[in-house]
Amino acid sequence: MTEEVKTPTNFIRQIIDADLAAGKNNGKVATRFPPEPNGYLHIGHAKSICLNFGIALDYHGSCNLRFDDTNPHKENLEFVESIKKDVEWLGFTWTALYYASDYFDRLYQFAIDLIKQGKAYVDDLNAEEIRQYRGTLTEAGKNSPYRDRSVEENLDLFQRMQAGEFEDGSRVLRAKIDMASPNINLRDPTIYRIRRGAVHHQTGTEWSIYPMYDYTHCISDALEGITHSLCTLEFEDHRPLYDWFLDQLDVPCHPQQIEFSRLNLEYTVMSKRKLTELVSEGHVDGWDDPRMPTIAGMRRRGYTPASLREFARRIGITKADNTVEMGVLEDCIREDLNESAPRRMAVLNPLKVVLSNYPEGRSEQLSAPNHPQKPELGERELSFSRELYIDETDFMEDPPKGFKRLVPGGEVRLRNAYVIRCDEVIKDGHGKVIELRCSYDADTLGKNPEGRKVKGVIHWVEAGHAIEAEVRLYDRLFSVASPDKGGDYRDLLNPESLRSLSICYLEPALAEAEPGQQFQFEREGYFCLDEMHVHGQKPVYNRTVTLRDTWGRAEQKG
Ligand code: ATP
Ligand code: MG
Numbered sequence: 001m002t003e004e005v006k007t008p009t010n011f012i013r014q015i016i017d018a019d020l021a022a023g024k025n026n027g028k029v030a031t032r033f034p035p036e037p038n039g040y041l042h043i044g045h046a047k048s049i050c051l052n053f054g055i056a057l058d059y060h061g062s063c064n065l066r067f068d069d070t071n072p073h074k075e076n077l078e079f080v081e082s083i084k085k086d087v088e089w090l091g092f093t094w095t096a097l098y099y100a101s102d103y104f105d106r107l108y109q110f111a112i113d114l115i116k117q118g119k120a121y122v123d124d125l126n127a128e129e130i131r132q133y134r135g136t137l138t139e140a141g142k143n144s145p146y147r148d149r150s151v152e153e154n155l156d157l158f159q160r161m162q163a164g165e166f167e168d169g170s171r172v173l174r175a176k177i178d179m180a181s182p183n184i185n186l187r188d189p190t191i192y193r194i195r196r197g198a199v200h201h202q203t204g205t206e207w208s209i210y211p212m213y214d215y216t217h218c219i220s221d222a223l224e225g226i227t228h229s230l231c232t233l234e235f236e237d238h239r240p241l242y243d244w245f246l247d248q249l250d251v252p253c254h255p256q257q258i259e260f261s262r263l264n265l266e267y268t269v270m271s272k273r274k275l276t277e278l279v280s281e282g283h284v285d286g287w288d289d290p291r292m293p294t295i296a297g298m299r300r301r302g303y304t305p306a307s308l309r310e311f312a313r314r315i316g317i318t319k320a321d322n323t324v325e326m327g328v329l330e331d332c333i334r335e336d337l338n339e340s341a342p343r344r345m346a347v348l349n350p351l352k353v354v355l356s357n358y359p360e361g362r363s364e365q366l367s368a369p370n371h372p373q374k375p376e377l378g379e380r381e382l383s384f385s386r387e388l389y390i391d392e393t394d395f396m397e398d399p400p401k402g403f404k405r406l407v408p409g410g411e412v413r414l415r416n417a418y419v420i421r422c423d424e425v426i427k428d429g430h431g432k433v434i435e436l437r438c439s440y441d442a443d444t445l446g447k448n449p450e451g452r453k454v455k456g457v458i459h460w461v462e463a464g465h466a467i468e469a470e471v472r473l474y475d476r477l478f479s480v481a482s483p484d485k486g487g488d489y490r491d492l493l494n495p496e497s498l499r500s501l502s503i504c505y506l507e508p509a510l511a512e513a514e515p516g517q518q519f520q521f522e523r524e525g526y527f528c529l530d531e532m533h534v535h536g537q538k539p540v541y542n543r544t545v546t547l548r549d550t551w552g553r554a555e556q557k558g
Pocket of ligand 1: 033043044068230262264270271
């Protein structure tokens with residue numbers, strides 16, 4: 001996947017093509033990615049990032065990163081920094097970086113403007129009363145008794161809301177639209193609420209009132225000259241409100257809001273509330289736990305930026321709600337790493353092998369290609385001597401039919417080395433196999449043995465130079481495909497989502513691995529050195545993905 005395939009067209013690109021053909025927006029295309037810094041980004045955000053930044057790249061337009069930071073209680077700088085890092089890591093560069101809070105002064109002026117036009121009023125109803133007055137889908141709402149306050153009174157109260165005179169929840173500023181509208185979003189939506197004493201990560205304690213998302217978003221888009229404001233389908237019903245605010249106010253342009261469907265992925269959850277709970281309740285080990293669908297978690301797991309961009313390309317952009325199979329995501333990283341990851345040998349469940357006919361004290365250097373299909377990636381050295389480790393699952397005393405690996409009296413090829421034969425099985429007091437005494441055929445390095453066929457090939461590591469490591473095997477975070485549907489999603493967590501193998505042996509070439517670097521452990525899967533690894537400490541490897549899709553099936557090896 002060194003060369004990325006061109007992004008296929010979609011209905012949003014077709015709208016943009018038509019706008020350009022019609023000469024709209026002076027031929028400009030300007031998008032933005034507007035995360036709220038109240039959590040880490042997840043794979044669903046990656047879809048939106050690839051869409052917005054991808055369009056800017058392909059149309060030689062611009063794409064801003066804008067923090068939608070209107071709720072100081074839930075947001076913080078850790079989230080701001082993680083979002084910047086993740087967007088850059090995905091391979092994108094924003095044209096400009098903004099915070100909605102950059103516009104707090106102008107949003108305040110626009111609110112005064114609405115009040116002066118008689119299109120906004122201060123309401124003294126509390127949240128519960130506002131909900132009761134709002135009506136339902138089948139029933140019109142009722143006007144608030146405060147709806148017809150004079151402009152002067154509204155201006156006075158609004159300024160005193162900002163001056164900190166009133167308690168949280170005691171008053172709000174509302175747009176005056178239509179309490180009988182069939183679209184509930186237009187029934188006098190709240191545009192400002194009081195958050196006295198909140199400390200905002202950008203503006204500190206300057207503001208006692210904070211603007212609501214719907215009001216802030218459209219004005220921010222207009223102030224930045226956004227041409228196409230792309231958001232997810234749940235905002236479709238908000239579009240009339242988006243347009244209403246811009247129609248009332250003297251803004252530089254009127255961006256077009258277009259909605260597309262959210263990404264849902266099987267075996268995981270994507271709502272920020274739930275991801276926050278998984279972290280705060282300790283169900284996972286932080287936002288970057290490799291089982292999380294966050295970009296930080298997937299990076300730590302070993303996913304590459306190219307694999308996530310390819311995933312976004314494959315799922316495409318539509319208006320149809322659907323849930324994507326985990327296999328689609330896993331194929332993207334498998335295909336990428338199959339091309340790029342150097343091959344190494346690692347024994348995850350060690351079983352000692354002693355070669356009785358290999359002279360004690362002797363050792364030799366063998367070599368093996370870093371990538372069987374890519375000689376240009378060179379070779380690495382492997383040491384070989386009398387004592388080795390193989391994986392205990394590659395030996396069976398009582399094998400089923402068709403078992404091609406090592407059995408008592410049988411032969412197997414050690415990958416990149418010799419053919420060995422198992423002569424003796426040594427057990428502990430409980431009957432557990434603890435060592436195999438074998439002999440090697442010195443005449444089988446790089447060639448077939450004379451007069452007989454040896455079918456099986458297994459991986460191994462020489463004991464004397466092996467690196468001891470911990471290997472973490474990850475599985476689906478949830479044990480059902482749709483943990484969001486019915487009941488408490490926390491009851492559906494997969495208890496086997498992490499299995500840690502504390503004593504594994506790696507071939508010596510892995511001593512040079514860099515934190516975050518990916519490898520194929522031959523016959524096992526793709527793994528990366530944990531990005532938190534500190535040189536000199538026992539390494540931890542994270543399994544990114546198995547070699548084949550093994551979910552729900554017995555693992556096939558051999
Ligand atoms: P929450 O989970 O609390 O609803 P959010 O997912 O809406 O939060 P934001 O930070 O507001 O989080 O999202 C930033 C942008 O990413 C928005 O434009 C949003 O539409 C988009 N986005 C969020 N989730 C997805 C998803 N699953 N698929 C596609 N786009 C998404
Ligand atoms: Mg949101």
